[in-house]
Every structure is written in C-alpha cells, then in structure tokens.
Amino acid sequence: MTVVTRFAPSPTGFLHVGGARTALYNWLFARRHGGKFLLRIEDTDTAREVPGAVDQILESLQWLGITADEAPVFQRQRESRHAEVARALVAAGKAYYAYETAEELQAMRERALKEGRPPRYDGAWRDRDPAEAPPGVPGAIRLKVPREGETVIEDLVQGTVRVANSQLDDMIILRSDGRPTYLHAVVVDDHDMGITHVIRGDDHLTNTFRQCQLYDALGWKRPAFAHIPLIHGQDGAKLSKRHGAVSVLEFRDQGYLPEAVANYLLRLGWGHGDIEVIGMAEAAAIFDLADVGRGAARFDYAKLLHLNGVWLRRADDERLVGETLPRLERRLGAAVGADVASRLRALMPGLKERARTLEELADSAVFLAHPIPLPFDPKAEALLTPAACTLLGELINSWQGTVWQPGPLEAAARAFAEARGVRLKDVAMPLRAALTGMTTSPPIFDVAAALGPAETRARIEAAIARAGQIAPGPAAP
RNA sequence: GUCCCGUUCGUCUAGAGGCCUAGGACUCGGCCCUUUCAAGGCCGCAACACGGGUUCGAAUCCCGUACGGGACGCCA
Numbered sequence: 001m002t003v004v005t006r007f008a009p010s011p012t013g014f015l016h017v018g019g020a021r022t023a024l025y026n027w028l029f030a031r032r033h034g035g036k037f038l039l040r041i042e043d044t045d046t047a048r049e050v051p052g053a054v055d056q057i058l059e060s061l062q063w064l065g066i067t068a069d070e071a072p073v074f075q076r077q078r079e080s081r082h083a084e085v086a087r088a089l090v091a092a093g094k095a096y097y098a099y100e101t102a103e104e105l106q107a108m109r110e111r112a113l114k115e116g117r118p119p120r121y122d123g124a125w126r127d128r129d130p131a132e133a134p135p136g137v138p139g140a141i142r143l144k145v146p147r148e149g150e151t152v153i154e155d156l157v158q159g160t161v162r163v164a165n166s167q168l169d170d171m172i173i174l175r176s177d178g179r180p181t182y183l184h185a186v187v188v189d190d191h192d193m194g195i196t197h198v199i200r201g202d203d204h205l206t207n208t209f210r211q212c213q214l215y216d217a218l219g220w221k222r223p224a225f226a227h228i229p230l231i232h233g234q235d236g237a238k239l240s241k242r243h244g245a246v247s248v249l250e251f252r253d254q255g256y257l258p259e260a261v262a263n264y265l266l267r268l269g270w271g272h273g274d275i276e277v278i279g280m281a282e283a284a285a286i287f288d289l290a291d292v293g294r295g296a297a298r299f300d301y302a303k304l305l306h307l308n309g310v311w312l313r314r315a316d317d318e319r320l321v322g323e324t325l326p327r328l329e330r331r332l333g334a335a336v337g338a339d340v341a342s343r344l345r346a347l348m349p350g351l352k353e354r355a356r357t358l359e360e361l362a363d364s365a366v367f368l369a370h371p372i373p374l375p376f377d378p379k380a381e382a383l384l385t386p387a388a389c390t391l392l393g394e395l396i397n398s399w400q401g402t403v404w405q406p407g408p409l410e411a412a413a414r415a416f417a418e419a420r421g422v423r424l425k426d427v428a429m430p431l432r433a434a435l436t437g438m439t440t441s442p443p444i445f446d447v448a449a450a451l452g453p454a455e456t457r458a459r460i461e462a463a464i465a466r467a468g469q470i471a472p473g474p475a476a477p
Numbered sequence: 478g479u480c481c482c483g484u485u486c487g488u489c490u491a492g493a494g495g496c497c498u499a500g501g502a503c504u505c506g507g508c509c510c511u512u513u514c515a516a517g518g519c520c521g522c523a524a525c526a527c528g529g530g531u532u533c534g535a536a537u538c539c540c541g542u543a544c545g546g547g548a549c550g551c552c553a
Contacts, residue, residue: 118479175551206548274501303503428512440514
C-alpha cells in the first residue's frame with residue numbers, strides 16, 4: 001500500500017506554527033514511506049474565509065520547503081459529490097432528514113446544559129415518517145449512528161481510544177442548504193483522494209469517532225489515524241498571538257531560517273535519541289509516528305533562537321549575503337553598492353558566527369555600508385582618547401606596504417604594539433571603534449581586511465578628526 | 478455537566494522492569510580560550526505530579542486522585 005497523507009487547512013487565517021508542524025509531520029511521513037503528500041483547502045465555510053489566506057498558507061509551506069505532490073484540492077468544488085454521498089446514505093436507510101431549525105437546536109442544547117445533561121440531539125426525526133415533514137422547510141441530513149456498543153480507534157500516536165456509542169448523537173452531514181458539514185466533507189474527500197494516513201492535531205481526536213461511524217456506514221475502509229498534541233504557549237495555554245510570533249511568515253520576516261524553524265518544529269513533540277540539530281532530508285529518513293510524544297508541548301522562543309543560530313552558522317555565505325543586502329538597504333534607506341556587497345562577502349564567516357537571526361546579522365553588518373562619518377556608539381566614542389588616536393595614526397602608517405590580509409595586518413599590529421610597549425588590546429579596541437563605530441565586531445583585522453586599505457585609512461582619519469573636534473586634546477606634535 | 482486525552486529538570490526531550498546515584502538540548506551561573514562580542518571547551522543548578530498495588534526489582538505495568546488540555550455547532 002502506497003502511503004498518501006494530506007494537510008488540510010481552512011483558509012480562515014495565516015498558517016501558524018501548529019499547522020506548520022502538522023503539515024511537516026505529514027510531509028515527512030510521506031517522504032519516509034515513499035508516498036505522496038497532498039494539500040486540501042477546506043473552504044466550505046465561506047463566511048469565515050479570509051481573503052488572501054490561501055496564498056499566505058501556500059507561501060508559508062513553500063518557504064518551509066513542504067511541497068505537495070499534486071495541485072491542491074479545493075473542498076468547495078466538491079460539494080455536489082458530498083451531497084450525492086449524503087443522499088445515497090438516506091436512500092440506504094443509514095441517514096435521515098431532520099427538520100429542526102438551527103435556533104431550535106441551539107435552545108435544545110442550552111436547556112440540556114442548564115439541566116446538567118450532555119448537549120446531544122435527541123434523535124426526534126430518526127424514526128419519524130418522512131411524510132410528516134413540515135412543508136416548505138428544508139431538512140438537514142443526519143447520520144443514523146448505532147446506539148449500542150462502542151466505537152474504537154487505533155491511533156498511531158494515542159493508542160487505542162474508545163467511546164460508548166451512547167455518547168455520540170446523530171450528527172448532521174448535510175446542511176439544510178445542501179452544503180456538507182466538515183465531518184462529512186473530510187471523510188468523503190479523504191476517501192476519494194486515497195488518503196491512507198490522517199495525521200492532524202489532537203483537537204480532532206474526538207471528531208474521529210464520528211468520522212469512523214461515517215466510514216462504517218459508507219462501508220469504506222478507515223484510514224490510519226495519528227493525532228498529535230497541540231502546541232501551547234510558554235504559560236501552557238493554547239498558543240496565540242499574545243505569546244509572540246505565531247505565524248510562519250512572521251518568523252521569516254524576523255530573520256529566521258526555514259530549516260531552523262522546521263528543525264525546531266520537528267523536535268517540538270518528537271524525539272529521536274539525543275539528536276537536536278537535524279535537517280529535513282535526514283529527518284525524512286528516520287521520522288516515525290511512534291516517536292511523537294503524547295503531551296502538549298510549549299513553544300520555547302529561546303530554543304528556536306539558538307537553533308536558528310546553529311543553522312545560520314551552517315548556511316552558505318553567498319546565500320546569507322543575498323539575505324542581508326536587502327536588510328541593509330532597509331536600514332540605510334538607500335541602495336548599497338557592489339563595494340558593500342564584496343565587503344559583506346569577505347566578512348560573512350566572522351559575521352554569521354555572531355548572529356542568531358538574519359536581523360541580527362544585518363544589524364552587525366550595517367557598519368560596512370555606512371558612509372563616512374560613521375555613527376558612533378557612546379562606548380566606542382569613549383575609546384577614542386587622544387592617546388589612542390595618536391596610536392591609530394601611527395598604526396595606519398606602519399601598515400604601509402603590509403599585505404592587506406588579516407594575518408599580516410595582525411602580525412604587523414602585534415609588532416607595532418610591542419614596539420610601543422602597549423598591549424594589543426590597547427590598539428585593537430580603538431581600531432575597532434574607529435572602523436565600526438562599535439565596541440563589538442568580528443575580529444578587527446578581518447574587518448580591516450574586508451574594508452580595504454583606502455577605506456580603513458579614511459575611517460581612521462575620520463575618527464581621529466572627530467575625536468579632535470569633540471574633545472580637543474593637546475596639539476599634535 | 479458529559480466524554481476523550483495527557484502528566485520525566487523552568488522548557489523540549491531520552492528512557493519500552495534491572496544498563497537510572499535518570500542522559501542530551503535550550504535557558505541560567507561559573508571557569509577556560511581570547512583584540513571585543515560570539516562560537517567552542519569544561520563545570521554547576523535543576524525532574525520521574527501524588528497515593529496505592531503487581532514484582533526479587535518500577536520513571537517504565539495496573540488502579541485511583543490531583544492538575545492540565547481537548548471535544549460536545551446546520552465552525553473547521
């Protein structure tokens with residue numbers, strides 16, 4: 001049997017991390033078993049549909065690298081099929097028309113709840129003669145479910161789960177306006193699409209009993225089910241906006257890498273020994289539903305941030321340059337030239353080791369793009385004492401003729417410091433301030449090398465001039 | 478209210494009766510490395526929800542309690 005899985009979001013909002021993880025597990029499971037992963041948009045509730053949501057969801061999945069093996073199925077386009085199946089069930093005596101109005105049912109539920117009874121449909125029309133139907137009132141179709149016995153599901157994650165049929169009522173499968181309900185549409189579509197494994201959030205676990213009753217009534221083989229726990233926020237409540245970013249695209253915009261988000265989501269609720277850092281290709285080779293945990297997991301932004309740093313360091317330099325350039329332009333409000341791109345490229349190994357997100361990377365690299373005069377951090381400014389400026393002026397002259405690469409520059413600077421009887425630090429820190437306007441940066445001789453001799457000299461001279469203006473010291477000898 | 482599910486360090490998890498004085502990762506603290514900051518290395522803090530069984534032996538199996546979550550819609 002070829003495995004076929006699906007992800008079936010409703011276009012009522014953006015793809016959040018919970019949905020993304022569900023999609024990821026479905027995708028990985030299909031990959032693992034050489035099967036297919038399909039996409040179905042559950043758009044039967046037109047009232048709740050959000051414009052643009054479908055595109056957002058598709059874009060999110062694509063960014064994460066979760067690709068469907070066929071074009072998406074839109075549930076709304078299958079309404080006639082859903083109605084046909086429901087009516088066939090009536091014809092077979094396995095479903096019936098019920099004529100209560102939505103208001104009557106609502107009142108019935110409220111009364112039951114108030115009296116401490118479970119809010120279930122009483123089955124009034126189950127055995128009534130259809131001839132008694134009130135004229136002019138369109139009926140809804142309800143499934144005639146067994147009242148005795150129990151419904152049992154073998155869940156790949158939750159294990160055996162059973163419920164007494166007396167707990168379940170005759171659910172509506174076709175609304176009075178002829179549109180299917182979710183429960184019905186899902187069963188018909190999953191069957192028609194040949195879905196073999198339904199992997200979804202465990203908020204659907206109790207729905208599964210009713211879906212199984214539908215499968216049984218239709219005489220269709222039930223797919224395997226796997227209900228994965230929901231993702232909660234730091235406080236244990238269902239993850240929501242107030243916990244921070246929740247939509248996949250937000251993480252992208254905040255400078256997270258898709259492989260890091262996927263890695264984090266994979267590990268959230270799934271474990272495989274001690275491995276933490278894992279790429280999706282590797283995951284596809286070892287992913288198993290048996291390793292999915294049963295308890296809800298809390299979303300930990302700190303761990304995601306750490307993981308993103310790990311993937312950032314592993315990422316290809318050229319790719320990171322491509323990601324950083326537009327972010328630099330956004331910060332400067334201007335286009336950056338080829339000289340900046342080449343500086344960025346040269347310094348990327350040192351830069352990416354110090355950043356955890358693309359945003360941090362851009363923040364730490366923006367000094368490369370700033371025109372002289374550089375903006376100065378107060379702490380950097382404080383380093384440019386008259387004595388330090390004197391040293392810097394001498395250093396740049398001593399570099400005359402030095403091969404403009406990190407190693408030779410550092411060697412020359414060390415020799416220079418020793419000759420002056422100062423520590424390397426006393427030269428390096430003012431140099432860092434002059435070259436970057438900051439007190440932290442990649443190794444400063446790497447920075448000087450990336451900047452090139454002309455820019456390095458210009459920045460040092462500008463820093464000396466600036467220091468002279470702000471705190472005029474003794475006249476230069 | 479009824480039904481269903483869950484519960485190992487603060488967080489994500491490893492653990493399938495003896496390998497557990499419970500391992501890894503994140504966070505936090507300390508040290509080392511070091512031109513800064515990171516990265517890296519080393520060390521440390523920190524958990525089997527509770528109570529009963531079963532067993533020579535239980536984090537692992539069973540029952541109950543507590544707590545948490547989910548579902549009960551002509552929403553998905």
